[in-house]
Amino acid sequence: MSDQLTTDPSKPAQRMRAGSMSLTLMPWIIAAIALILMPYIFTSNSALTIMNQMWITVIFALAYNMLLGQGGMLSFGHAVYAGVGGFACMHIMNMSDLFASFPLPVLPIFGGLFGIGLAMIVGAFSTRNAGTVFAMISLGVGELIAACSVIIVAFFGGEEGISGDRTYAMPFFGNEFLQQIDVYYLTSFWVILAAALMYLLSRTPVGRMANAVRDNPERAEFLGYSARWVRFYSFVASGFFAGIAGGLFAINYEILTEENLNTASSGVILLVTFLGGVGFFFGPIIGAIVFTLVQTVLSLQTELWAFYAGSLFVATVMFFPGGLAGLLMMHVPVFKLGNAKQLIQPYIKTLLPAAIGILGVCALVEMTFHFRHASIGDDEMTLFWTTFDSHTLLPWLIAGAVALIGIGIAKRNASELKEAWDAANTAGDAS
């Protein structure tokens, strides 16, 4: 290590944290092309619905990560900003004169503006502190507004929520957004735009200061920045993008209810973001895609999907606080050293039995559930394409044995994997 303190700006490699400061266009172009091509690969209507849901969650999760990952503020009531933005958009949809005067793709901006408005009010007192106090206030305010939705019927529509019709907007180049595919491209446009804006924002001094305040508020204050105002700016920006997500939700589903505001939705977005990884900009994107897939696919297969999602979440917090993005990025040094091949065999030897073992545990869980909750006389259950009697001993023995053996082998090979991992990470120094 040299003790050189200044860096030479003419050499990109020496710029401070060179990788994170450089702006590359390539991933964005790839993402845009992928978004355009997706409907040609997955043509069914349900696939479009899932993808719309996914992109909305992507925007929302990225907005959430502006707080959690980049600003270090843990919010338990962020669904409120998306929800209020969505409700505002819904009301605009129902004001036929105003709604007919602009094209539909502009609508989410109004959601964003309402998100900003609410975030400015709440942020005025909640951003004084980060950490626990901020989390508590966000929870309290979230609960307050969610509870208000039943009382303030004029705005929130009470129990049944409010609904509207997106097709009354001014035609956008002759398009009235009657079909799912039109809405898909509208959502895709916004997801690219919002993600790019959020990315650029995280590269501005405001975004950089948010990181500084997250890591060391005291030092940031000594440098002359008000930690409170820096947090406030992040909070308001996050409220804006959350509101945009809410507006897109309104366009997509044409109905908003109390469910869009409540703590459960706020919890889901925390889960999504953390699962994806808060340390990297693209983490929440991975989280949103994986979670939406898990939610839609797994919930068709099993009633217990929320249980599995919860277990996955707790396991992520305990063992991989970097989330999926963190796990992926762990491998970058290995690839740079050219040692990725050394890891394939140990990975297969450990992860395959582990996966089989976990499936065995899942089978036990499903069987227990069936045993306890199926109606009397209904002894048959179908699991992994086999139908059997859950009240006999044999399937339990098989599932138990699979679980034990799978996890046992994985555990035995784990030390080997760790050695291979260490070797793959250090070999570069030796050469």
Place this chain on the structure above:
Amino acid sequence: MELILVNIIDGLVTGLLLFMLSAGLTLIFSMMGVLNFAHASFYMLGAYFAYQISIALGFWMGLLIAPLIVGVLGAGVERYGLRRVHQYGHVPELIFTFGLALLIEELVQFIWGKNQMPYSIPEVLNFTAFSIAGNSIPAYKIFMIFISVAIFIGLLYILTRTRVGMIIQAALSYPRTVEALGHNVPLIFMGVFGVGTALAGVAGVIAGPVLGTFPGMAFVLGSIVFVTIVIGGLGSLWGALVASLLIGWITTFAKSYNLAMSDVFNAVGIATPENLSDHWLRDLWTVTSPQIADILPYILMVLILIFRPAGLFGKRHS
């Protein structure tokens, strides 16, 4: 006048119940600096365990055993979960307890199903203790008050008068020094976490028959408990007591007196607008106090946070 007395008793029951939860939560907070989101989940586990035990052994064994199991579970969570996550910082700790709360709710649904459990008041206590002007006060409420007060006095005694309590108090303020004196501070932390969750378990055991034993019970009470300790001042035991009673009484009184917002406005001298059904503030005019009783604690919390951010009894900013 008589109604006021009845409401005072009702509010006291609610407040003391809240206090049993918030006392443990605030102790844990002042100890580890982390809010245990799953605290109300331990309260729920207490109710479910007590129900399961009461089927086999009766209510009283449930009251005795269920909190012990919950306490051991809580200590286990601290030892094998929180202590592991602690190295990553405070925010992951909060997220961990949040995830745990989700998981416990799913787990309870998994084991006991989504329906309410037929967990009921024991026969011995199922009678009217006394009545005030025609309003009967069930003996179970009096029993709840006695249990909570007894626990509070016991807790206060242990914390302020015994050697163990002194060590705990010292460990809260100066963990390093206490460790240097030869005490096992992680063990103390684990113990306090266990006792805190056991207290929540007791609250669950005695509240289960009255408030209902169902998977949503943690969620219903959970956020109110956080509001309580924020209002009282994070980490202050007395603050938790005062805030619990305050919330108990405010919500009870708001529910039993049907105070309409329009009457309030009229009394101040603002006339009711003529065509109310079209007015954009119509919801504000038609709101009544029982409707907003459940959100009053949140409004109180927001007001406290704006005007006195440290809470009623909080000493300083965290």
